[in-house]
Amino acid sequence: MTTLLAPKKLLEVTVDGRSVRVFEGSTILDACRLLGIETPTLCYGDTLTPVNVCRVCVVEVEGARTLVPSCSRRVEEGMVVHTDSERVRTSRRLVLELLGSSVDLSTAPEALAYIDQYDAKPDRFGADAARVEHEVKIDNDLYVRDYSKCILCYRCVEACGVDHQNTFAIAVAGRGFDAHISTELDVALPESACVYCGNCIAVCPTGALMSKREYDLRQDGAWDEEAQEVVTTICPYCGVGCNLELHVQDGEIVNVTSPDDHDVTRGNLCVKGRFGFEFTNNRT
Amino acid sequence: MADLRLLDAEPSEIERGAIDAVLGAPPATNGHRTARADRGSRHLLLPALRAAQRRVGWVSEGALGYASRRLSVPPAEAYGVASFYALLALEERPADVTHVCTDLACALKGATVGPGELPSPCLGLCERAPARYRTVAGEEPYEEQLPAEAPPLPQRDGLRLLRRIAAGVDPASLDAYVAAGGFEALARARELGPEGVISAVTAAGLLGRGGAAFPTGVKWEAVRGQAAQPHYVVCNADESEPGTFKDRVLMESDPFALVEAIAIAGLATGAVKGYVYIRAEYPLAHVRVQHAIDAAAAYLDGFEIELRIGAGAYVCGEETALFQSIEGKRGEPRNKPPFPVEFGLFGKPTAVNNVETLVNVPEILLGNTTETRLFCLSGSVERPGVYEVELGTPLRELLELAGAGSVKAVLLGGAAGAFVGPAMLDIPLTNEDTRAADLTLGSGVVIVYDESADLVGALLRIAEFFRDESCGQCVPCRVGTVRQEEALHRLAAGRPHADELQTLAELAQVMRDASICGLGQTAANAVASAITNLGVFAA
Numbered sequence: 001m002t003t004l005l006a007p008k009k010l011l012e013v014t015v016d017g018r019s020v021r022v023f024e025g026s027t028i029l030d031a032c033r034l035l036g037i038e039t040p041t042l043c044y045g046d047t048l049t050p051v052n053v054c055r056v057c058v059v060e061v062e063g064a065r066t067l068v069p070s071c072s073r074r075v076e077e078g079m080v081v082h083t084d085s086e087r088v089r090t091s092r093r094l095v096l097e098l099l100g101s102s103v104d105l106s107t108a109p110e111a112l113a114y115i116d117q118y119d120a121k122p123d124r125f126g127a128d129a130a131r132v133e134h135e136v137k138i139d140n141d142l143y144v145r146d147y148s149k150c151i152l153c154y155r156c157v158e159a160c161g162v163d164h165q166n167t168f169a170i171a172v173a174g175r176g177f178d179a180h181i182s183t184e185l186d187v188a189l190p191e192s193a194c195v196y197c198g199n200c201i202a203v204c205p206t207g208a209l210m211s212k213r214e215y216d217l218r219q220d221g222a223w224d225e226e227a228q229e230v231v232t233t234i235c236p237y238c239g240v241g242c243n244l245e246l247h248v249q250d251g252e253i254v255n256v257t258s259p260d261d262h263d264v265t266r267g268n269l270c271v272k273g274r275f276g277f278e279f280t281n282n283r284t
Numbered sequence: 285m286a287d288l289r290l291l292d293a294e295p296s297e298i299e300r301g302a303i304d305a306v307l308g309a310p311p312a313t314n315g316h317r318t319a320r321a322d323r324g325s326r327h328l329l330l331p332a333l334r335a336a337q338r339r340v341g342w343v344s345e346g347a348l349g350y351a352s353r354r355l356s357v358p359p360a361e362a363y364g365v366a367s368f369y370a371l372l373a374l375e376e377r378p379a380d381v382t383h384v385c386t387d388l389a390c391a392l393k394g395a396t397v398g399p400g401e402l403p404s405p406c407l408g409l410c411e412r413a414p415a416r417y418r419t420v421a422g423e424e425p426y427e428e429q430l431p432a433e434a435p436p437l438p439q440r441d442g443l444r445l446l447r448r449i450a451a452g453v454d455p456a457s458l459d460a461y462v463a464a465g466g467f468e469a470l471a472r473a474r475e476l477g478p479e480g481v482i483s484a485v486t487a488a489g490l491l492g493r494g495g496a497a498f499p500t501g502v503k504w505e506a507v508r509g510q511a512a513q514p515h516y517v518v519c520n521a522d523e524s525e526p527g528t529f530k531d532r533v534l535m536e537s538d539p540f541a542l543v544e545a546i547a548i549a550g551l552a553t554g555a556v557k558g559y560v561y562i563r564a565e566y567p568l569a570h571v572r573v574q575h576a577i578d579a580a581a582a583y584l585d586g587f588e589i590e591l592r593i594g595a596g597a598y599v600c601g602e603e604t605a606l607f608q609s610i611e612g613k614r615g616e617p618r619n620k621p622p623f624p625v626e627f628g629l630f631g632k633p634t635a636v637n638n639v640e641t642l643v644n645v646p647e648i649l650l651g652n653t654t655e656t657r658l659f660c661l662s663g664s665v666e667r668p669g670v671y672e673v674e675l676g677t678p679l680r681e682l683l684e685l686a687g688a689g690s691v692k693a694v695l696l697g698g699a700a701g702a703f704v705g706p707a708m709l710d711i712p713l714t715n716e717d718t719r720a721a722d723l724t725l726g727s728g729v730v731i732v733y734d735e736s737a738d739l740v741g742a743l744l745r746i747a748e749f750f751r752d753e754s755c756g757q758c759v760p761c762r763v764g765t766v767r768q769e770e771a772l773h774r775l776a777a778g779r780p781h782a783d784e785l786q787t788l789a790e791l792a793q794v795m796r797d798a799s800i801c802g803l804g805q806t807a808a809n810a811v812a813s814a815i816t817n818l819g820v821f822a823a
Contacts, residue, residue, distance in 0.1 A: 052619050053758045055798045066805065067797045072619055087797065091760075094794040098763035126781055130766050152756065161358075168358030172614065172756075173367040175597075177766050179756030182367075184291055184352075184359035185345060185374075193358065 013079040028059055028070035028081055037083055040092060040114045042099075043153035044071040045203050047266045048163045051154045055095050056114065059083045067091055089118065096120040101129045102177075104149045107207025107218075111151070130177065139188035142196050142275050144215040147180055149208035156181060156200035156209060164268050169193040170200070198274040202257060202267050211275070213254055224249060235273040240264060242273050253277045291349030291359045295336070299347040302339035303332045307354050325355050327630075329612035330595055333366055334564075341381070341421035342373040357612065368614040368755075371419075371564050371596030379421040383407070383565075387526045387749065388695065388731055388742060389662040390414040405598060405749055406526035407565050410662035410731075411435060411669045417565050427567035434536070438669040439685065444656045445643055446672045449537040455572055458579040461540040467583045469646030473548045478508055481552040481649065488648040493657070494520060494601075494638030495700065495726045495802070497715045500645075503635055506625035507553040510633035514556040517549040518610075518629055518636040521562040521569070522594050522601040525698035526749060527729035530658040530670045531639035535562065535569035538643070539576035543589060545642035548649070550587050553635045558589040561606050564596055598753040602801045603628075603636045605755065616757045617801035640728075657713065657728060661686040663695075664734035673713070680709040682730060693733045693818050697726025699746045700806035702813035703739075722813070740776050740821075743814055747772050750807040761804025764795045768808060775821050785821065788812070 009024040015031055022031045027050070032039045043054035052069035059070045062080040067088065070081075082088060096115050100122025105111045115122065134147035152172070160170050169192045173182040183192035201209045210218075217223040228249045235242040243262040247255040256274050260267040295303065304310065307328055329351060336347035343366055352362035366372050371383075378400075386395050386403045389410035397403045401416075409415035409429055416430040437443075443450050454460040461467075473481045486501025507515055519542065523531040535542060546558040560577075562569050570593060577589045592610050594600050600609045604618035607629045628634020640658055647653070655675040659682055662668045666687030673682055683691065694704045702723045704711070711717055718725050733739060747769035756762045768791050774780050781787070792808030799805045814820040 052800070055759050055800075058798050066799075069619065073621075090790065091794045091798045094764075094790055095759050095798060098759055098767065101767070102763050124781075124787065125767055125770065129770060151759070152762070169360055171358070171360040171364035173360075173364045174756070175368050175370075176751060176754040176756040177762055179762065182360065182363065184348070184363040192360065 011075050011077045011079075013075045013077075013081060015081045016083055022075055024075075026075050028061075028068070028073050028075055028079075029057060031075055031081070032059075032070060032083060039070055039083060040110075040117075041071055042111060042114075042151060042205055043155060045155050045158075046260050047268075048155055048158045048203065051158065054099075054151065054153055056092050058088060058091050058095075060085050060088050093118040093120045097122045097124060099151055101125045102131050103151050103206070104131075104146075105151075105206060107149060107210070108151075108205060110205055132177070132180075134180065137188075138212070138215075140190055140194075140196070141212060142271075143198060143201055143209060143211050145181075145189075146208050146210070149206045150181060151206055151208075152179060152181070153205060155203040155205065159199045159203045159268075160194075164199050164266075165195070165197055167193050167195050167197070169195075196271040196275065197269060198271070199268045201274075202269075211255055217249075217254060223254075228254065235269070237272045237276065242269055244269070244273060246277070252281050291345055291352065293345040293349050295344070295346035295350040296340070298339055299336050299344065300350060302335040303347065303351055303354065306331045306335045310354060326357050326612040327610060329355055329357055329362060329365060330369075330609065331592070333372055334593060334595060337372060338419075338421055338425035339423075341379040342376050344376070348374075355612070361613075365612065365614055369595035369597050370752075381419050383417045383419070385409065385413070385415045385417070386745070388699070388745060389527055389668075391741070391745060392663050392731075392733070392737065404565075405752065406524065406528075408523055408529040408532050408563070410527055410529055410660060413662060413668075427564075429565075429568060434533075435669060437533075438661075438667040439671050442656075442674075443672050444647060444652060444654060445534070445640070445658060446538075446670065448541065449533070453538070455537050455539055456575060458540065458576075465650070466540050467544055467580075469649040470544050470547055470551075470583060472649045473551050476649070478552045478554060481548060481645075482508065484648055485552070485645060488644075488653045489655070490641065490644055490648060491715065492638060493640035493644075493728070495525070495697070495724070497725070500637060500641055503625060503637070504549065504552045507555075507633045507635045510626060512626075512633055514632055515554050516629045516632055516634045517546060517553055517555040517558045518603075518606065518634055519546055519558065519560040519642055520601060520603060520606055520636055520638045521560055521566075521573075522606060523566075523639070523727070524563055524598040524601050525700060525727040525729060526746075527660055527662060527695065527698050527731045528727040529660050529662075530728055532566050532569055533670045534639050534643055534658075535566065535573050537572075539569075539572040540580060541643045541646060542573065542639055543576045543580050544583070545645045546589055547584050547587050548645050549635055549637065549642060553633075555635065556588075558587065559592055559610060559629065560589065561592045561594060561600070561610060563594040563600075597755075598749075599755045599801070599803050602803060605801070606636070607634070614755070616755045617803070619800055638727075657725065659713070659728045659730050661730050661732070663732040664688065664691075664737065665732050676712045676714050676717075678710050678712050679704065679730070682713065683709065683732065686730075686732075688732045688734075690735050691732060692735050692737055693739060693814075695729065695731040695733070695742070695810065697724040698729040699749055699810055700724075700802070701726040701729060702809050703818050704813075705817045708817065722816075724809075739814060739818060740772075743811055743820065744769070744772055744776060746810045750803065754803060754807070758798070758800045758804060760795045760798045761800070761807060764791050764799075764804065765807050767791055768795075768811065772811065785815065788815070 050072035058067035137145040258265040383404035387406035393413040395414035605615040
């Protein structure tokens with residue numbers, strides 16, 4: 001039996017003085033993107049359920065007491081939105097300053113670009129401002145976790161959990177400024193439920209999670225993103241047909257990713273697709 | 285989740301027994317597989333962890349692993365939950381632990397943390413400050429509030445909500461409650477039906493007493509009209525706003541009234557079940573409310589009310605964080621909308637009301653509609669305690685009732701409220717008047733500071749409180765509360781950065797504007813008001 005769904009209603013909203021009609025259920029961010037209005041996002045991921053925790057995507061909705069997260073707030077008929085008011089800019093700038101003053105963003109290109117764009121000054125809180133500090137965790141051959149680079153966007157937790165992998169190896173632990181991503185009782189990854197799919201690496205916006213290969217090259221000062229070529233292919237291991245993007249530097253594969261908009265993978269891979277390339281580097 | 289990797293450590297027999305006492309004996313299982321009967325029972329995670337800790341004094345790896353196995357909760361998530369709550373210990377410690385309140389009212393009375401004792405945020409015992417909370421694990425675990433003796437109500441006249449307490453009606457006796465007119469309102473509610481109850485509550489203009497002053501009738505009507513089933517009512521008794529203890533007094537000394545009120549709320553909203561979520565630090569309230577629920581069964585007509593107990597997290601007083609906590613998750617507030625009336629406990633339409641709000645309802649149905657409010661007086665007053673006055677009573681009159689001397693400042697509404705200077709004491713205590721003056725009645729907190737008080741010290745304690753209690757979910761609150769505290773320390777030490785006050789003002793604006801929940805949104809209120817209203821840090 002075919003169930004006929006009622007056609008989706010179109011709602012008219014105004015963003016920055018421009019009117020747009022979007023389907024009921026769309027978010028303010030969807031409306032912004034339709035209009036080509038650039039909106040910064042850090043915790044939002046195209047393939048993940050929005051958790052609206054980073055608060056850099058906030059916008060002003062007329063009649064609302066506070067600013068609202070555009071990534072998750074659904075549009076309502078007649079909503080009037082301002083994305084570039086003084087209030088919005090102040091909020092975005094300060095949120096970026098709070099992040100920049102507490103977390104190592106050196107491998108977070110998006111965040112650094114926003115800091116530049118919003119003229120944020122993370123050093124305004126002084127040299128004594130408390131920072132998130134963790135020892136780098138290297139407890140397996142495939143990837144490295146440096147939580148002093150973590151902005152707690154929850155994307156890895158979602159990717160490991162119900163949004164993608166359903167492995168549940170990691171969760172947020174602790175509270176407040178001490179909150180952090182952790183396995184149970186902080187056990188090493190090999191002791192945890194981790195299956196090394198690396199889908200957490202794929203969604204990490206700050207480089208807190210990184211393949212061991214990339215980490216080692218960076219440590220040696222040999223990582224050169226500009227010199228890398230991206231080759232698209234299909235994973236050779238099984239019949240699923242995952243699209244692979246091989247990141248090649250100096251004739252060697254240094255990373256493997258899959259595009260978010262690929263129908264089969266939605267950016268996800270398994271341990272073989274993401275890490276099983278070392279044999280190609282064996283030239284003897 | 286059959287292939288979940290689980291913590292290997294086994295619980296001791298004692299821990300297993302304590303957890304099984306909450307979850308029931310383990311059903312037959314296939315190896316590590318969770319039995320079908322236990323699936324969907326995640327909401328029992330906190331009760332299970334609490335039971336283990338009450339038995340052996342802490343949550344061991346074995347206990348955590350066993351609870352997560354029984355409930356099919358991934359161990360990483362169970363650890364995330366356990367490490368969220370301040371009162372759950374994940375490292376071994378003595379069975380007998382004393383938590384010393386170092387918060388605002390107790391600090392004014394010289395609270396000191398002795399060796400081996402743990403500092404604590406407000407314990408809600410401000411009328412007998414300095415206060416302590418002792419937890420003793422073992423075969424017969426118990427918790428106690430110290431000093432154990434509650435002082436009598438300081439006020440005798442003009443009482444409405446507090447009248448049974450003042451008259452000394454035995455809080456442990458159903459007969460005494462019934463003899464004092466108990467359950468007449470519930471009978472009246474059954475005559476009126478849901479619509480009749482809601483229109484009476486709306487007509488009386490009842491506004492929520494938890495801080496947000498939302499119209500109760502509107503909330504109930506919205507839940508009643510939801511097509512999604514089932515509906516729930518939740519009583520928010522996680523009273524943790526520093527300086528607040530009125531709900532504790534109501535629950536300890538008049539628990540049947542709360543049970544009756546929850547049953548009426550259930551009837552009005554078409555709820556199948558009611559929950560009462562009481563903070564862990566109120567052991568006497570747990571006993572009294574549970575007893576009242578059990579004893580009143582004959583009057584409840586099958587309506588089930590379940591007591592849930594917190595584990596040390598101020599943020600769980602935020603309604604959606606409270607739902608998360610009951611559901612066995614970290615107490616992280618949800619983004620709103622959707623609001624609880626639509627998407628509440630277990631994702632179902634839920635009416636959530638504070639204790640004081642609820643106990644107003646039986647009074648309204650019995651025609652006793654004078655609007656009174658409870659205030660919690662503490663600090664530099666001769667007669668601290670809960671006072672009940674008509675809405676609109678000037679603050680000064682309330683201070684005189686409690687015997688305040690010279691007043692340097694009053695903290696009105698709690699740590700999330702604001703400081704009032706001596707020039708503003710004639711303000712009438714209404715939602716409208718306080719709002720117009722950038723103040724709030726909040727949860728009815730009135731902490732009095734006399735001329736000798738260290739206001740900067742109080743501000744530092746408030747900043748520390750919010751930094752400690754932030755759930756850590758959103759950036760403005762997680763990092764903003766830290767930066768606020770750092771800036772205050774520099775100001776207090778006389779070594780401010782350039783534009784320090786400007787930085788504080790900007791932090792206040794952004795925490796208010798961009799935080800997910802009320803905790804972050806109000807974390808700068810008291811500090812900002814002290815600078816504006818009291819001239820603290822004025823050059």
